[in-house]
Amino acid sequence: MNIQQDELRNKLSEAGLKVTPQRVLILEAIYTLNNHPTAENILEYISKSNPNIATGTVYKVLDTLVQKNLIRRVKTDRDVMRYDGITEKHHHLYCNKCDIIEDYNDAELDEYLMGYFKKKKLKGFEIDDIVLQIRGTFHKC
Amino acid sequence: MNIQQDELRNKLSEAGLKVTPQRVLILEAIYTLNNHPTAENILEYISKSNPNIATGTVYKVLDTLVQKNLIRRVKTDRDVMRYDGITEKHHHLYCNKCDIIEDYNDAELDEYLMGYFKKKKLKGFEIDDIVLQIRGTFHKC
DNA sequence: ATCCTATATGAGAATTATTCTTATTTGATA
DNA sequence: TATCAAATAAGAATAATTCTCATATAGGAT
Ligand SMILES: [Mn+2]
Ligand SMILES: [Mn+2]
Ligand SMILES: [Zn+2]
Ligand SMILES: [Zn+2]
CATH class of the missing domain: 3.30.1490.190 (Ferric-uptake regulator, C-terminal dimerisarion domain)
Known part of the structure; x- marks a missing residue:
């Protein structure tokens, strides 16, 4: 997974974002957890290896990644937001x-x-x- | 608007629902407020004429109406739910x-x-x- | 027309998802 | 290596929605 890590880091800095461990973890989680995870899914997944990540950070980072078009929000008719790591048309x-x-x-x-x-x-x-x-x-x- | 009221009452009882003033008001609000209102939009609109309607009732009734296919939820990438009175394909x-x-x-x-x-x-x-x-x-x- | 009862509502507490605040830490640049 | 704008942790705050339960009521039965 280290090769991917470098790709993730590149994506982040190309988008003009500081490469923080939290951002890398969150991007990685979104790519790993397919099926359009919720913030909670992502938090839960990351917490296994990194139990000290803050809930607010996950939400903040997700917003940032959406803003920079590294991920997308998925439209649903539920009241929980879901995210999509695939930004190509589909x-x-x-x-x-x-x-x-x-x-x-x-x-x-x-x-x-x-x-x-x-x-x-x-x-x-x-x-x-x-x-x-x-x-x-x-x-x- | 009375003619429509009768239609609304019919729709409700045809769906096997008791015809309550609250349900009629909420259906009417959805048809009147176009642009896919939120629960809050609906509550605010109804409260003008009927300030004693309970918030919980609005949510409860909206759920019931969705269940009975009298209205639809609209998919969005926001965390507020929106509703659609038009159930025909569009x-x-x-x-x-x-x-x-x-x-x-x-x-x-x-x-x-x-x-x-x-x-x-x-x-x-x-x-x-x-x-x-x-x-x-x-x-x- | 009145009664009966399952169902619906009002009121407000509780929960859930998300955002905000602030002190502290850290990544990137020089 | 020092600097500092930007990011994070922790947890309080808010917003949207759901739940609880005592009371009210729609509509079928009498
Ligand atoms: Mn997708
Ligand atoms: Mn529509
Ligand atoms: Zn399925
Ligand atoms: Zn516009």
Whole structure:
């Protein structure tokens, strides 16, 4: 995991952020814990190896990372925030039966949508980004 | 507004819910306050005419209405819940500059997407519903 | 029309997620 | 190695939501 550590450190300093152990740990946790962890998930994971990290620090760092586009917030209809380490365009499958949010990549569809909205301009609105929230149920659930 | 009141009462009893003044008021508030109000928005609106409604009741009723599919929760990346009185399929424009979430209807696109995912089965996942979250900026913002 | 009872509400305490405050520590730069 | 703006720890504070329970009420039964 040391090689990744260097990547993480680079990401942070490229974003103009001081490289602190807490920030590295939090980024690492987000990449390791897939399925769009909550602040609490992250805190819990880190606490195992590093029980002295402060709750407030986790929230503060998460905000900073979002601000610098190193991570993203995930839209949900729950009152707990979830975070996404993948900043490249992708969509989400939301399960009705459990709280898994799975990534869904579809370059073909993205291309279609890009073309579709290039033609069909929405009056009064400049589109930055389109994410599909696909609700449904995993067979395993 | 009395004609609508009857509709609201019908909706409630058709859903198997007792028709209480609070439930009618809350449904009415959601339809009146467009832009996907929060519980607080709803409470504030109702309190003008009905200052004795309890906060807990608003949350309780909102949950009940969601359960019975009379309203929907709206996915956001904020920690306040928002509600949608429109239960028919539609998409959302999220503004980067303000907290407006505007409805977007597009039957043509819906049809395309339905066809697209009918062919392209997602392995292990049964799709119920697809909502586009279109992020961007309103020109006025 | 009145009664009955399961259900809903009001009031406010409790909980949960998140933010804020402040003293202390630390990463990066010179 | 010294400097200092920025970051963290600790825990108090706040905001959103949920819970508890005593009282009220909608709607079916009488
Ligand atoms: Mn994702
Ligand atoms: Mn809507
Ligand atoms: Zn599931
Ligand atoms: Zn706006």
